[in-house]
Amino acid sequence: MLRSHTCGELRISDVGQEVVLCGWVQRIRDKGQLIWVDLRDRYGLTQLIVEENVSSADTISKINSLGREFVLQIKGQVKEREAKNDKIATGEIEVLVNEVQILNPAKLPPFLIEDETDGGDELRMKYRYLDLRRNVVRQNLQLRHRVARETRQFLDAQDFIEVETPVLIKSTPEGARDFVVPSRMNPGEFYALPQSPQTFKQLLMVSGFDRYYQIVKCFRDEDLRADRQPEFTQIDCEMSFVEQEDVLHTFEGLIRHLFKAVKNIELDTVPRMTYADAMRLYGSDKPDTRFGMQFVELNSLLQNKGFGVFDAAELVVGINAKGCANYSRKEIDQLTDWVKRPQIGAKGLVYIKYNEDGSTKSSVDKFYSDEDKLAVLKECQAEPGDMVLVLSGNTNAVRKQLNELRLEMGNRLGLRNPDEYKVLWVVDFPLLEFDEESNRWHAMHHPFTSPKPEDIALLSSKPGEVRANAYDMVINGTEVGGGSVRIFQKPLQQKMFDLLGFSPEEAEKQFGFLMSAFEFGAPPHAGIAFGFDRLCSLFGGVDSIRDFIAFPKNNNGRDVMIDSPSSISEEQLKELSIALRAEKGQ
Structure with missing residues (x-):
């Protein structure tokens, strides 16, 4: 190791030790005979001191050549600080520098690497690798890591097994637009990136994996805003031999665990509200009940x-x-x-x-x-x-x-306190909604959602009155998760496809593999998916999910750091059997 300690580790009990530190220069203060350098790494900040009559001429020369964000290795002795700083963990000590090695010089950054920076959003996204050095951004990703770790810990304890599902899948007509990927080996055919692992997790239930989860990357080609990204992460879960009540109980437990572990907050009992009441009393299916x-x-x-x-x-x-x-x-x-x-x-x-x-x-x-x-x-x-x-x-x-x-x-009126959390289950959504433009019914959740058993008889006569066996979790007016009890019997699934306007041939082409699986003993099953990025932003008290993603896209879906999306060569297009773009105006 190039260092004996991190920059956030040393305390008053370490006074007198010879140590080796590595990190980035945060700032330099030159008072003539004394020079102070703040050295930063992921763990914190340590003040270095160089004294004209104590440190060597070589050390002083190197220190005088430093700029912000230079990468250093220093050797020195831990001393007690005269002017202590109670705002940082290492504020009682400083390190008297004996040797300095400049591991890498640095250009002057385009914005201040400070908690309060002078860089705008676009500039910081262009230099995201620099933005990630800032404490506030790094802490957001550390919070994200903690939420992921605690999620796995809870679900592992509940006998869930993490299974990875494919990223290159088949495009389907329902839901948001797919991102598509051309297949070189199958000219004229395309994969799609998954909007969710929905059908695969249902197939895992058919396979006998009765408790599945995955912290999974998903993709939707849709209009963007602060709480949307073209690629996002969700906590995806499915369970067999359960009813709605079992799912609500299990995942209310997950949210309780996360609030306690991450925020040290004990949640009250999570109330439930029907979709009809939510719309009647709040005009929203995700009401803010603070x-x-x-x-x-x-x-x-x-x-x-x-x-x-x-x-x-x-x-x-x-x-x-x-x-x-x-x-x-x-x-x-x-x-x-x-x-x-x-x-x-x-x-x-x-x-x-x-x-x-x-x-x-x-x-x-x-x-x-x-x-x-x-x-x-x-x-x-x-x-x-x-x-x-x-x-x-x-x-x-x-x-x-x-x-x-x-x-x-x-x-x-100051009634939406960001430090107060109100969690709510919204249940009994409509199964279907009618679209005037296409003149047909659409699934409000997705085509695999089961109707309430007592409403199945209405499918033929009054489809608009059928309630779904579906549920959403809402926190402070934000939908953080949603799921449903699934259809697991082929005749009911066929009826659902009929209602949605699928011809038998279309249903077979799109979902024949799932219908076939149902003929081999599919168990009753249900599931839920939580927006992982949204959960992290809620725990962090921030509206935008971008702050909790290491390398996010901007509001136009672009990664301005690597300049993506970008054009590809004509040779690549030929290999993929994609026609070359026409000249402008043709």
């Missing part, structure tokens, strides 16, 4: 009073913004403009204030009496000082709009 402000449906109180906007609406619904009766007209106008933005899409916003003196004031006073307004305030459990905000329109649209307004009010 705060209340539940929806209150107001059709019976606000319709048929002469206000045409409400009278024509399918749904009139409101939330109680506590303590907001003192909002000025300007603040209310700003809120109205906010909900009318294209991203939200509301046509307007109605408010009803419950003033501290018990009087009421609203934007629709000429249509509603004080008794009408007080009835609404009572229905919304408003107290003096509160303000009810009301939207109306098509049920699905207005629920989504009010959900966005609720979250915005939660932010403005």
Whole structure:
């Protein structure tokens, strides 16, 4: 080893020892007769000291030639620091340098390698290998490592076995777009990169591996945002001879274990909410339950009073913004403009204030009496000082709009505490959703999700009312995992393919291998997958998953560090039997 200790290891008990350290120069402070150098590695930072009358001329010369990020090996003696630094673990000691070896000089970095840096996102992604030297970024990856280690520890203890599934698989028409890979040995044919190991883990259940897991890389060619990457990691799990309750119990245990091991937080009992209630009360299938402000449906109180906007609406619904009766007209106008933005899409916003003196004031006073307004305030459990905000329109649209307004009010009122965690199971999703554009049913989860046993009879007559045996885990308004009880009998799976518009030939071509496997004794099985990157970002208190991925892509799906994706040569295209691109304009 080139070093005897790391830069985060030495303590006051090591005073007097001769040590060898290696690392990067963080900063240099030259006070004439004394020079201090902060030496950094992954483990921490140690202060070095060079004294003009003690250190050799060669050592002083080398120290004077240093710049930021030079790679050094030093030999020296541990001393007690006169001016101690209680902000770092090595703050009671320093190392008096006897010898210096410059292992590698360094160019001046394009941004400061500090916790608070002057580099923007794109610059830091271009030089990601430098960004990874920063404490805050390194700590994110250490947290990721810890979450992975604790996940494996828990699942191993529950008799799960980790099995790797293929990365080059077959493209399927359902779900997001596939990334495809041309096959040189099979001209004109393509592999796909897996969006999930779904069919393979079901085949493992048929194979008798009754408890499988994998921390697995998955790929989706979809539009990107802060919590999406073209390649991402999930904790993928499947179990045999289980029902929904067994899955919820097992993986509630996993989340409890991770919160305790990683955050030292003991979770409360994880409540459950049906999809129907989540949409009715929060307008979202992933509600943030750290705060209340539940929806209150107001059709019976606000319709048929002469206000045409409400009278024509399918749904009139409101939330109680506590303590907001003192909002000025300007603040209310700003809120109205906010909900009318294209991203939200509301046509307007109605408010009803419950003033501290018990009087009421609203934007629709000429249509509603004080008794009408007080009835609404009572229905919304408003107290003096509160303000009810009301939207109306098509049920699905207005629920989504009010959900966005609720979250915005939660932010403005400081109700979404990042240090508070509320975990929730959402269950009983619809099995199918109808797409007007394609004029057919689509699986809300995926085609292998089982309907609730009591709803199977509705598949032929009322498919839109069939509930799925599916479940999502939601933490602080973010979906972190989802799964379902699977179909394991061939006739039911065939019926599902029929409903989704697959011809028998298409079903056979796409999923014949799975249907065939079901004929050889498939057990009842169920599973779940957690977004590993999202879990890590939640534990780290950050919105973006990019901060927890070593080498992420930017918002355009590019790796600006290695300049990927990139073009390939005409020779490679020929080998892959891919036609050359036409000239521009042809």
